Amino acid sequence: MGRVIQPFEFVEPSTIDEALGLAAAEGSRLFAGGCELVLSMRRGEVRYRRLVSIMGVGGLGGFRAHPKHGLEFGAQVKIRQLANHIWVGKRWAALHEAIEQLHPPHIMNMGTVVGNLCSAVPYYDLPTSLYAHRAVIRIGDGRSDRELPIDDFYIGPRMTALGRGEMVTSIFVPPPLADAGSAFKKIYKARRRSNDLHKINAAAYVALDADKETIVDATLVIGSVGAKPVRIAKAETVLRGQSAGHAAYEAAAEIAAKAVEPMTDAAWVEEIRSEWIRLLARDVLEQAASRARSRHDPAEDAHLAF
Numbered sequence: 162m163g164r165v166i167q168p169f170e171f172v173e174p175s176t177i178d179e180a181l182g183l184a185a186a187e188g189s190r191l192f193a194g195g196c197e198l199v200l201s202m203r204r205g206e207v208r209y210r211r212l213v214s215i216m217g218v219g220g221l222g223g224f225r226a227h228p229k230h231g232l233e234f235g236a237q238v239k240i241r242q243l244a245n246h247i248w249v250g251k252r253w254a255a256l257h258e259a260i261e262q263l264h265p266p267h268i269m270n271m272g273t274v275v276g277n278l279c280s281a282v283p284y285y286d287l288p289t290s291l292y293a294h295r296a297v298i299r300i301g302d303g304r305s306d307r308e309l310p311i312d313d314f315y316i317g318p319r320m321t322a323l324g325r326g327e328m329v330t331s332i333f334v335p336p337p338l339a340d341a342g343s344a345f346k347k348i349y350k351a352r353r354r355s356n357d358l359h360k361i362n363a364a365a366y367v368a369l370d371a372d373k374e375t376i377v378d379a380t381l382v383i384g385s386v387g388a389k390p391v392r393i394a395k396a397e398t399v400l401r402g403q404s405a406g407h408a409a410y411e412a413a414a415e416i417a418a419k420a421v422e423p424m425t426d427a428a429w430v431e432e433i434r435s436e437w438i439r440l441l442a443r444d445v446l447e448q449a450a451s452r453a454r455s456r457h458d459p460a461e462d463a464h465l466a467f
């Protein structure tokens with residue numbers, strides 16, 4: 162830290178086509194809020210001769226959160242906008258909790274969710290919550306758009322499935338089922354002067370039947386344990402059709418602890434990480450299910466009538 166950033170050209174195009182054209186040149190890079198990029202440049206990890214801001218590009222600022230139609234936001238939407246929206250907190254609680262726990266919180270004012278996602282940093286929190294909500298990534302090349310499930314977006318640490326001449330234009334997060342809830346938790350150990358991870362995060366989505374007794378759908382995700390968040394597919398399968406209760410969440414958490422082979426570091430050996438995974442998995446499932454059970458909001462039901 163503390164290095165001087167080498168001089169660079171700063172350009173502000175107004176169309177996607179123009180932005181992608183400028184970013185295609187050697188030594189050029191797209192950026193939104195700049196939190197990630199400027200930090201990496203200050204650390205001397207990357208050097209660019211030209212930064213292409215997408216903040217003036219038309220068509221990337223859309224934001225809609227509707228419990229029935231889903232959550233949709235463009236690449237320019239700041240994290241703060243999602244944090245402040247009532248429906249995001251009510252219906253996409255895992256994402257909202259991941260945002261609320263960003264540290265330091267003022268990163269929300271500059272950073273975008275899309276920038277967080279595209280940084281592809283293995284220990285970031287928002288991707289784990291977006292996995293739990295089964296987000297869909299919309300990718301554009303200036304002429305057409307394609308959609309990719311978030312599960313297919315990362316191909317490795319700091320590597321995404323974006324092709325040359327493509328950018329993320331927006332993210333769509335499907336509406337949860339009526340009797341569904343979600344939750345996010347993380348644990349980390351702050352260590353100065355160390356780049357080790359020391360962190361695990363987890364997110365879950367649980368949907369119950371109309372009697373709120375049986376699990377009809379579930380997603381369980383563990384993050385910061387490898388190159389990208391890990392969906393615990395076996396646990397999700399086991400949960401579906403089970404009666405909603407502590408035993409089901411304990412069993413699913415046990416599967417998660419065995420399924421994930423976490424990277425270890427100086428702070429947490431494998432056994433400790435596995436135990437944290439088990440506890441976090443159980444807690445997010447319990448919390449998500451409790452939200453699903455207690456969900457009754459007349460204001461929301463009235464809203465849905467329109």
Ligand SMILES: Cc1cc2nc3c(=O)[nH]c(=O)nc-3n(C[C@H](O)[C@H](O)[C@H](O)COP(=O)(O)OP(=O)(O)OC[C@H]3O[C@@H](n4cnc5c(N)ncnc54)[C@H](O)[C@@H]3O)c2cc1C
Nearest residue numbers: 193194195196197198236264272273276277279285286329
């Ligand atoms: C001090 C600090 C603390 C943080 N703490 C946390 C934390 O606790 N948890 C957590 O999850 N995150 C954390 N973050 C990450 C933070 O949320 C992200 O850095 C921020 O959201 C990135 O958004 P941005 O708009 O600033 O991205 P930028 O810095 O502008 O861009 C980041 C990367 O994404 C690419 N990019 C941006 N937009 C697009 C697009 N539309 N299409 C394709 N590529 C694109 C850029 O080329 C660049 O490589 C922290 C960051 C900092 C600096």
